Amino acid sequence: MIAESTRDNIFPVKQPLVLPVNTNGETKKDTVRKKSQERFLMSKQLHRFSTRALALQCAILRGELLSEVIRDRVRYLLLDFLAVTLRGSILPSSQTVYAMLRSGAFGSCNDEHGVTILGRAERMEASWAALANGVASHGLELDDVENESSLHPGVVVFPAALALAESLKSNVEDFYAAVVAGYEVTLRVGAALHPAATYERGFHPTAICGALGATAASARLLNLSPEQTTMALGIAGSMAAGSMAYLDEGAWTKRLHPGWSSHAGIVAARLAQAGFVGPTNILESRYGVLHAYSSAGDVSKLERHQDDEPLIMKVSLKPYACCxxxxxxxxxxxxxxxxxxxxxxxxxxxxxxxxxxxxxxxxxxxxxxxxxxxxxxxxxxxxxxxxxxxxxxxxxxxxxxxxxxxxxxxxxxxxxxxxxxxxxxxxxxxxxxxxxxxxxxxxxxxxxxxxRYPLGDPHNPLSWEQLEARFHELVSPVVEDEAKRLEIVERVRTLQAMNIL
Known part of the structure; x- marks a missing residue:
């Protein structure tokens, strides 16, 4: 059984809002889901440090039960993401990605089946739109960051969540849940890796952890079960990559890392949904992420304690255009x-x-x-x-x-x-x-x-007003009409429906 405390915390059991209800007050869909979760817990030796435990937390997260403080944080980080991505869309590195997609090698979705490429008129299938937006978002070195994991979560989670939510016509509650789940996995795995040890091995933590975080967000939007989410994370583990060699020559490949991670996250989740089998212990096994990409992996960092606030609350903004x-x-x-x-x-x-x-x-x-x-x-x-x-x-x-x-x-x-x-x-x-x-x-x-706390840290934050000013400064070369920029800000600040794009 799932403990009552689990239902009451930030990761409660997901229940649809409107479905036929049985005599016990539960919907049929909810009953099936609960039994699946119980089988999942009973049939596996579920360790609190395991991939399965992390997958369960993501699968049962309900957006409508998130506090307004957390929802406001999602909106705050979303506006920052839109600012850096729209401005990043005019960089030469981003333009090469758009040219590749326009070549037709990946098909064209300039119709109702395509989703938004930020700052562009053309549309693409969700996983490729996520790649394009992820590359654009990381080009300025202004995207959000978190201390303990030393990585950039927003540029891997938002491209996948926005693209898939638009494609699926998801409701805003599922979007909130997906973003919080994506940040949680990205940052928890990042802390467990021990970033200094990952850098020492020549890997970029944003790229490695980002593939898993984007997968968690995608799995939540696809409403995958805990078992399917575990499989999705296992599949994503074989897609996680990102070399630090860009430092030697000023290459653009660092900008590719979040784009590829976002793309991989959607693909991994869809493969799991279709029944593709991945390893169930991709994080903690002897060949798993914590051993392959770090010499100092700490599996205990994967655990979420009941009183812990979601890690999305610990994310910093970057006021300066550099590391x-x-x-x-x-x-x-x-x-x-x-x-x-x-x-x-x-x-x-x-x-x-x-x-x-x-x-x-x-x-x-x-x-x-x-x-x-x-x-x-x-x-x-x-x-x-x-x-x-x-x-x-x-x-x-x-x-x-x-x-x-x-x-x-x-x-x-x-x-x-x-x-x-x-x-x-x-x-x-x-x-x-x-x-x-x-x-x-x-x-x-x-x-x-x-x-002690650099500007942008949660202990020394940018206010909403400062963030809005930054948004206008960054976005004005792309969206010249101030009224349109103000409309974007208003839609993000209210976020009552997935109409921000």
Whole structure:
């Protein structure tokens, strides 16, 4: 039997709202589902750390029982996703994906069977639309992120959930449930992997965990049973991939990772729905995700305790157009600039304290990071982030450009940036992404700052008003009509039906 406490928490048993009811007050569909869940629990040795347990939590989640606080968080993150995806749709990397889809190799769905590609007129089958939107969403390096898992959940969950919900004509309650389930799986698996160990092996956590999270969201929208959801996750485990080799050459493949994960999630869920068999222990087995993609996997991180809030509540937004590991030091340097206005020519030395978990992304090798050659390089260069913050007082999209990359004053300042790691900063990682920075002037003055929660963290959040301003700033080149942008914002803030697209 499913414990009553399970029914009462954030993952309660799903019941359709309108169906014929039997004499016990249960619908026929609900009775079948309950018996399936009971068989699932009794026929398997269901461990609280298992793939099956995670699948069960997703399958029985009910959107209508989510608190308004959680629903508001879904809407908040959705608006952020739409902002970065619409703006990302005009990037060259996104354009190549649209060209591939237009080639006809994957068929055309420019009719009622196709779903929306954000920022575009053409439509495609759901899994390919998810790929296109996922690629666009990750191109700016402005998409949401979570501390413990060190990954980007929104760009894998929303492309799959939006595309499939549109295709299935899902109700908004199922959409809420799918998004929360997708974030939960993505972030729980990400924490269990131990991101530093995954980076060390050369894998991108967003790509690995994202395929599983997109699958969870898709499975929930398809109303899969716990057994089918387990199979879907097992299938997705063979689709999870994402190399960190993009760091060496400024390649676009990082942008592909969430797109492919979203695509894989829909395909995996549909395969499971059709009866395709996958492994039932894809996370915890000796050949499973936690062992294949990490040397420090911790299966206990998969467990959800009854009093835990959904992990979607722990997600941060990114105010700066670069790797999240750069944001803390940038916050410190922006404050130093605001308070002391150091003249760039008089700066002798800049020191940035970064987290060990991110040093391979933004710090090492420091000589290479000081010589960033393209925008992707700049987005993962602490010397670039530090120099641009001090020069301009900004770190948004407008200053991660080729023209700034070629600026002689910026290139000179980048050579004066040093980075370090310390046990003091790492002591609270990954729960807290602390950072520090100092600027030493040629006359001997030293300005220092530190931060506990970088801007955008749930403990230091952007308000709805700030998020809406960011939406207009990002989206205006794509949706020039302010009235249309305001309409999108209003539809997201109310979200009474799946009519946002």
């Amino acid at each position: 999240r590991y750069m944001h803390g030091p940038i916050d410190c340097l922006l404050k130093i600039r605001q308070q002391h206005s150091p003249e760039p020519e008089q700066i002798a030395h800049i020191s940035c304290g970064v987290l060990t978990g991110g040093r391979g992304l933004i710090m090492d090798p420091i000589e290479q990071k000081r010589e960033a050659q393209n925008i992707v390089d700049a987005q993962f260069s602490m010397p670039y982030g530090a120099a641009i913050a001090l020069l301009t007082g900004k770190a948004g999209l407008s200053v991660f450009t080729d023209s700034w990359l070629a600026n002689p004053q910026l290139r000179s300042l980048m050579q004066r940036v040093e980075c370090y790691t310390s046990s003091e900063l790492d002591a609270h990682y990954p729960a807290e992404w602390r950072a520090a920075a100092s600027v030493e002037m040629r006359d001997g003055r030293i300005f220092e700052e530190s931060i």
